Amino acid sequence: GQQLNQSPQSMFIQEGEDVSMNCTSSSIFNTWLWYKQEPGEGPVLLIALYKAGELTSNGRLTAQFGITRKDSFLNISASIPSDVGIYFCAGRGGGSNYKLTFGKGTLLTVNP
């Protein structure tokens, strides 16, 4: 089945620094999604990407759908303490396979 490799597994940064995380897939995806999950909560959708090469921003967050359709990255600029959480990438294949495959997550810690 499809597998997603998400890295880094965790990050410890200072407030104000920029952050970058990425996901790679063993197969092609038609949709890439980035979610944030805080402790004891469900994931919240941050950015959705639908076309290869697409670059989309949501405030301080920017994500791109890789040209090969097998990778995506998420950047967070000027991090703040409330950015703390686990960030998951998720991808969806084509055809009738509408199920999402999730990466293992990147735990982000921001030191004030």
Next chain:
Amino acid sequence: GAVVSQHPSWVICKSGTSVKIECRSLDFQATTMFWYRQFPKQSLMLMATSNEGSKATYEQGVEKDKFLINHASLTLSTLTVTSAHPEDSSFYICSATTGWGAYTGELFFGEGSRLTVL
């Protein structure tokens, strides 16, 4: 975005009992709902997909007689963990979407339900 609500948010039960978790879409009609399981510090694992009015489709390795899923209306799906055992302790999360959302992948997640089986 759309609102999905789960209840209860946490539950503690004795081994051998059954527990029901509800997932409701509050401001839209969800033709498709998904149930996930998440262990500490791990990713979300899809358990099953349910479409309103039809039987759920379970992922490989998920016991359908153990995890009963009912999607009786366009705004409610329930997951019942039958004869729960300590190894069933986990964080269960539902997600809901409209028909189109199932194909765009834009799922809206509930807050999750923490199950602890003693």
